[in-house]
Amino acid sequence: MPGLLRGVARTAVVAGTATAVSNRVSRRQAGRWAQQDYEQQQQQYAQAQYAQPQAPPPPPASQTAPADEMTGKIEQLKQLADLKAQGVLTDAEFEDQKRRLLA
Known part of the structure; x- marks a missing residue:
C-alpha cells in the first residue's frame, strides 16, 4: 500500500505543478496581449490626434x-x-x- 500511496502523491504533485505552470503561461500571454492592444490604441489615438484636419464640406446649393x-x-x-x-x-x-x- 505505501507504493500505491507514493504513486498517487507523485501524480498529484505532477498534476498540480502542470496546472500551476499552465495558469502562469496563460496569465503571461494575456498580459502581453493586453499590452499590445494598449500600444495599438495609443498609436491610433496619436495618429488621429495629429492628423490633418479636413476642411468642412461646402454647403449644399440650397443653403448658399x-x-x-x-x-x-x-x-x-x-x-x-x-x-x-x-x-x-x-x-x-x-x-x-x-x-x-x-x-
Whole structure:
C-alpha cells in the first residue's frame, strides 16, 4: 500500500505543478496581449490626434446665399465676355451661353 500511496502523491504533485505552470503561461500571454492592444490604441489615438484636419464640406446649393450665386454668375459672364473678346466664342454662342447662365 505505501507504493500505491507514493504513486498517487507523485501524480498529484505532477498534476498540480502542470496546472500551476499552465495558469502562469496563460496569465503571461494575456498580459502581453493586453499590452499590445494598449500600444495599438495609443498609436491610433496619436495618429488621429495629429492628423490633418479636413476642411468642412461646402454647403449644399440650397443653403448658399443669393449674393454668392449672383457673384458667381457675374464672374462667369465676365469670363464669357472675355472669351468673346478673344474671338473664342461667336456672338450666337455667347448669347446662348448667357441665356443658359441667367435661366
